[in-house]
Amino acid sequence: MALLKIKHWLVKIKSCKEGPFVYLSLVGNIANSDGLIASLWKEYGKADARWLNFDPTIVSVEILTAVLDGFLALFLIYAIVKEKPYRHFLQITLCVCELYGDWMTFCPEWLVGSPNLNTNNWLYCWVYLVFFNGVWVLIPALLLWQSWVELKKIHQKGTSSGKKFQ
Known part of the structure; x- marks a missing residue:
């Protein structure tokens, strides 16, 4: 239940900040935008400059995250609450979508030597880049493990009762 609450709040946080990021990126760029969400992204842009100006890889991943993952997360919350199979x-x-998005956000940057990442500043490197992005790796990994354990239990129940899956 604790993971459900964490996931529920992470969905709200992610949807509320990534949807506006996509919008602001498509109509201009974060660097020239005003408002609370723009200032949040401007601060993060001090660690990763790709978030300040239109980066097609970042915006593409964020479109999928804000739209597809947002709807999937809401559907998942419903399935958990209603105990759907x-x-x-x-x-x-x-x-898997979240982990793939994380990979596609950072791997291309690593392959070209991380020119847009500020790794010289402790706060930007370890708090903004490692910690904040690590949350989006750790939580999905824990939830994958939870699903693995639950599916394994279901499989063991089915095989111990003599039923075979078809």
Whole structure:
């Protein structure tokens, strides 16, 4: 239940900040935008400059995150609350989408030597880049593990009762 609450709040946080990021990026750029959300992204842009100006890889990943993952997360919350049998399928799908998005956000940057990442400043490197982004790796990894354990229990129940899955 604790993971559900964490996931629920993370969905709210992610949707409320990534949706506006996509919008601001498509109509201009974060660097020239005003407002609370723009100032949040401007602060993060001190650690990763790709978030300040239109970066097609970042914006593409964020479109999928804000739209597809947002709807998947809401559907997953419904499936958890209503104890639907497809809950773990949705959870695994959402977690893999999130981990893939994290990979596609950082791997291309690493391959070219991380020119847009500020790794010289302790706060920007370890808090903004490692910690804040690490949350989006740790939580999906824990939820994947939870689904693995639950699916394993279901499988063991089915095989111990003599039923075979078809």
